[in-house]
Amino acid sequence: MPGSTFGNQFKIMTWGESHGKGIGVVIDGCPAGLTLCEEDIQKMLDRRKPGQSKFSTPRKEEDLVEILSGVFEGRTTGTPIALMVHNKTQRSGDYHEIASYYRPGHADFTFDMKYGFRDYRGGGRSSGRETVARVAAGAVAGKILEELGVTVRAYTESIGPVIIDTEKPNFSVMNENPLYMPDMEAARKASAYLEECMKACDSSGGIIACIVHGLPVGIGETVFEKLDARLAHAVMSIGAVKGFEIGDGFRAAYAKGSENNDAFRMKDGKPVKKTNHSGGVLGGMSDGSEIFFKAAIKATPSIASVQETVNRNGEEIEISIHGRHDPVIVPRAVVVVESMAAITLLDALLENMSSRMDRIRQFYKRD
Amino acid sequence: MPGSTFGNQFKIMTWGESHGKGIGVVIDGCPAGLTLCEEDIQKMLDRRKPGQSKFSTPRKEEDLVEILSGVFEGRTTGTPIALMVHNKTQRSGDYHEIASYYRPGHADFTFDMKYGFRDYRGGGRSSGRETVARVAAGAVAGKILEELGVTVRAYTESIGPVIIDTEKPNFSVMNENPLYMPDMEAARKASAYLEECMKACDSSGGIIACIVHGLPVGIGETVFEKLDARLAHAVMSIGAVKGFEIGDGFRAAYAKGSENNDAFRMKDGKPVKKTNHSGGVLGGMSDGSEIFFKAAIKATPSIASVQETVNRNGEEIEISIHGRHDPVIVPRAVVVVESMAAITLLDALLENMSSRMDRIRQFYKRD
């Protein structure tokens, strides 16, 4: 029944509800000797902070992270790292009404059915605030990856019908628009689209893409623990994600073998793929090309339009959800996708260390 | 580093290579008292058997399953169930040539990089034959689900560009065509398309869809162990799967909240959703609607067309892969998808039993 634990060698357990005392994560299995301070984590958390643009809720969450254990004199000690963000703005009153009915597109109904009741304040454990813990853990994983030469970068590919120029993304402008789109023209159009949605008391979904550079070849395990299967698990576990693709994804289903196969050529004395339809994974193991995957994010279910639903007494009612809700969560989810990817990749990297006798012998060799 | 283990309460470990002695699986955690015989498993294995049509390899694999343990006097005993299928046609000679180079779209290169060498006979552990073990375990999981009133049905939605009538699939004809398409007209067109592919020494991909009926509400865990995340992991771990969608999937990324939300109404005294854009999962837990998901399958990478690649000596070469290869693996993968879904759903059902104190008290109550 445990559902808030993830990873094998770099294992995390997250906790906390939207309107409880805070959100936290414990990392069990972080290697010793990593330089780590709260600022390393804070800068990632700030990327998911609401209130940064007109398209995210005006709530002022400070989301200041505190390292509670596992770091001594600026370095990780190899023991569990507990991270916590206190909840500052707990206005439970706002949410009391939703206790009585089931919001469409939310987990209210399933929570009640599974557990018999629920912490209805702001979605409780199903709130988007849960992702604070993912980002905090992801910041630690990402810092380790960085030291190993691996970079993970997620960005917004589309908002509703507005898609970036996928042939030529311009990452230099990605942080210049609040939608994290690597295409200023698309960002402008997406903004206009979102304003329409807001006027119509509606919301929008979108697609997040992610690119990983520098991963050594051979990371990921065959059969059930394929790297792409684990990434799919990690990314699909983020609330609101409805689809996952590696490489060409669903387009691969329409292509022929001659189109989809990536030929190998030699470059700098090493085999490299000429194309990357596979998205950097062959047989579940990294193949030396960029890892490339996408996640489909559904529209925020909390909308002010009138919706039909039922209440706990079994009565059919109509509701209209007001309050502080993002018309789109895609931009804030970018860093969450990046974080889950970092956690997954690091875990696979650490596990891979015991794959070969020659390397194990080398590791433990004595003089 | 273990990669061939899957599941928590219903845990499986698979083994075996394409041209080794056989393929097998051990199931640790199968409940006691299930009536089980080899025929229960054989009938599922027969669905993935090659040589059933002109679109699958003419190899005659008998794939007879043997129950080696865990069943006594026709019932499971609660101890591990070992299942094995002997490999009959081991013509390693056919494959010796591929030892020297890296086939595009295959795991040859990544295996060599990860492990230093590989069992090159027929793809070794990365062969499609590995799925025999998934189907054998899935047959057991499926039989248990059936007794609990849960049915899992996968089918072919598309082959290359040929898509079934998704509004009105006709499941009664699904087994009347070798492509497992619930639409005879589409099956005819897809056959014609595949014949073209074969003439062109090429291959095709496609999409498999899966529907689950009868799953109780509340199955799956919040946060990382969401039902859809686990299904994604399970399905993406099948070789050749490049994408996964739950419910509307990527289409949800383009829809507005007002379009994507599923309203609740009362029916027979219970809340039910009017639509099912969510694919039967809300907040990672089953919501009482049909579970509906899709998997994108890439085209068979083994094609007779000339392809560029490199060999182990670092020389650029051209190859053309001959031998017994399916021009499309989608039809044979249908039962594999169904099997992985069954294993995942059963595991989640068993884990869910400890979710509520009232039910645990009831379970262990004494008189």
Added chain:
Amino acid sequence: MPGSTFGNQFKIMTWGESHGKGIGVVIDGCPAGLTLCEEDIQKMLDRRKPGQSKFSTPRKEEDLVEILSGVFEGRTTGTPIALMVHNKTQRSGDYHEIASYYRPGHADFTFDMKYGFRDYRGGGRSSGRETVARVAAGAVAGKILEELGVTVRAYTESIGPVIIDTEKPNFSVMNENPLYMPDMEAARKASAYLEECMKACDSSGGIIACIVHGLPVGIGETVFEKLDARLAHAVMSIGAVKGFEIGDGFRAAYAKGSENNDAFRMKDGKPVKKTNHSGGVLGGMSDGSEIFFKAAIKATPSIASVQETVNRNGEEIEISIHGRHDPVIVPRAVVVVESMAAITLLDALLENMSSRMDRIRQFYKRD
């Protein structure tokens, strides 16, 4: 590499160092609907509190537990329960000297070798304070067991050479002496023995026994997950525990089969054992008798006597450890043993729910 995670269905992850910000635990998999408040946990923590007698350190640790998540309106919600105890008395200065050398009987040397350095303040993660988290989680597990009719009671069997009357323990006096001995005469003698130890700048070990009543028959799994094997793991993972016995333990090695076998007789219409040499476990499953096991606790390694050791510069030195150290940790470890037993037994109880088809069918039956 993760080492601070325990359990399968009732999974805990602990964190915190002796002189860090606090000690905590997250419980992932606690069933929903359990009435739980901080006082339920506090009363167990108070049992391991130091400063309760002259034989435990005079440090005044308040050890107030805070529930950070997972409880709503007085009941567990099924989501992770985070518990935290802030460290109040962090006088790191006391410990600065020990940074430079390796205390005999402590983990200073092994920490340095494994991780390259260590948080030397008060033993860091290897401090006895780590057990605060075990007791907090154990309090939750114990409360659930209690509701299921299972009671777990640990007590002090011996301190140094002083052993209780093992034939007739008197549990009514157990809480009337600070050593938790169910024998006032033995407690008096043990007190005298400890005073001698203290005068001699020395310390003492002892034995803790534990009895479990009310566990249903059949809990625990065959082969590797035997109930006694899991209890051994749980109890041996407590710092300072050097031995574990179930039932007659090492005495069984000297007995003959005719002496050690427990005959079955009928009682109230059920098979019951006439004796309990087995300690309540047969073939790794509970057999309906009391579960009975023992743990050997070594003497506190921090003693004021002069000891030989080496420092980080590789110099041989002599040290004498002063400060606030218990001359015996056995009494304070009693509740820790009880807690680990409770966690282990609950986990096994929850896992056992999926052992039989008839019970699963009953659980999920629909009308």
Added chain:
Amino acid sequence: MPGSTFGNQFKIMTWGESHGKGIGVVIDGCPAGLTLCEEDIQKMLDRRKPGQSKFSTPRKEEDLVEILSGVFEGRTTGTPIALMVHNKTQRSGDYHEIASYYRPGHADFTFDMKYGFRDYRGGGRSSGRETVARVAAGAVAGKILEELGVTVRAYTESIGPVIIDTEKPNFSVMNENPLYMPDMEAARKASAYLEECMKACDSSGGIIACIVHGLPVGIGETVFEKLDARLAHAVMSIGAVKGFEIGDGFRAAYAKGSENNDAFRMKDGKPVKKTNHSGGVLGGMSDGSEIFFKAAIKATPSIASVQETVNRNGEEIEISIHGRHDPVIVPRAVVVVESMAAITLLDALLENMSSRMDRIRQFYKRD
């Protein structure tokens, strides 16, 4: 509910019953590149073979192991290694009678209570034959340890009241007596004792000790995954084991701190312990001394003396168990203890590889 899976990075799943088709194990996570053939495993299996002396059952089990997967051209490939031993002498008839009653000291009763029925043939899954799989997997683990300079040696310390000279064990004679005692005089006395037991239709227990040399410092994890806790789990999971001690074990409970602490001195430029009361583990991590532990084995419960028990109809009866049963299982269990130790130590060694950033950087460094 799975109970036949063990280990994290070197994970094994075992299967098979006494009188089923065979006994097997799958190893998931064995590093690639290990030279391995059936003879490597066979020689270990031969050590547990019955019929080698008058104190073990005269059954002629050949116990020939077959490697079914994971080895190619004499080397492990990194994929699962399936090992199987066919059961040759399946005389189920011998055992039919025991189907109806519960043998004292056996798991008959608990199996029936847990699962509703049982495979009664020869103890089914609870038979000592189950250990064939442990030894097969242990042989692989032991071979890897050997290549890393780690040796594991178990031996018989006592049979009933006959104890070896524990101060001066003579390992050169250990294999010269069928009891695996490193003391010929003790072996003679133990033989005489066992003959008495047999005459009296009775059986004997004993103690097995195990010494590990060459393990690097720092293996094992702090808190729950302490090396000694994992060894305890591994060893206590062997049927008939009733107690576990590391180092001085229960004697440590009687010693003072000044007696039990191991002083550090310098030797060859490294800190070493002067004594080894700790048994080679400090704080759950190997400390560079020999790992030393003991296991208490109960007397064989199958004895020809008359015993009281009940049958499945709830009638009190008297039974006398005839057939081929060892009067002592200690000698045959020696290799089983050694195997479980090897599996546990290897798993801990592999997991330890990700403990430090400096070593991870070194492992993955690029030029």
